[in-house]
Amino acid sequence: MRRIQLITLDCALVVAEEGSFLGASRRVGIHHSALSRRIRDLEHSLGTTLFERHASGVRPTPAGMRLLHDLRRVLADLDGTLAFAKSARSGKTGGLLADLDTSEHAIEFLHAVAEFIRSRPDVALSFMKAKRTAGRLS
Structure with missing residues (x-):
């Protein structure tokens, strides 16, 4: 599997939270077409559709829901690890x-x-x- 950038995974979470590429693009500060391409590339890399696209927005597919659930946990773990590393460096553990x-x-x-x-x-x-x-x- 090709490498997937952390920012792409974060974008997928924002798309799910916003329910649209336009809303998510405003939140992350990139053009909505670039964000849509990034998510489409992620889906291609994973070999599955993560979002159902509708005129009114997007909704996670069952595979997308599972990925996003696990992704939230992994990113929370990563945030905790990074916070610990930062506090360990300053001796506040x-x-x-x-x-x-x-x-x-x-x-x-x-x-x-x-x-x-x-x-x-x-x-x-x-x-x-x-x-x-x-x-x-x-």
């Missing part, structure tokens, strides 16, 4: 240690962790298995 018994509410815990990560990109989380001896963590 912190940490959190939590003991987790996976048999109790693991899904709720993971959702809480995911929300925490999204809200605090300046904090690095590390998970490790703790050794248990006679009911104590060591």
Whole structure:
């Protein structure tokens, strides 16, 4: 697969949010025909149609909805990583240690962790298995 520029992926998100190439082009500051070509090239690279085009605008196809959903997560992760790298450079990092018994509410815990990560990109989380001896963590 040929390389896809990050700006193109960001443009796809803006097109979906705006519901039109014209609205998206105003928001990202490029001509709507250039934006449309960029999205068409992305669709060609992926081998699938991401947007249904109508006279009143555009709507993501099922494949487009899946890609955009995953893309939002990936770009949020990237933003968090970049924010962490920036804060690490300035020495403003912190940490959190939590003991987790996976048999109790693991899904709720993971959702809480995911929300925490999204809200605090300046904090690095590390998970490790703790050794248990006679009911104590060591």
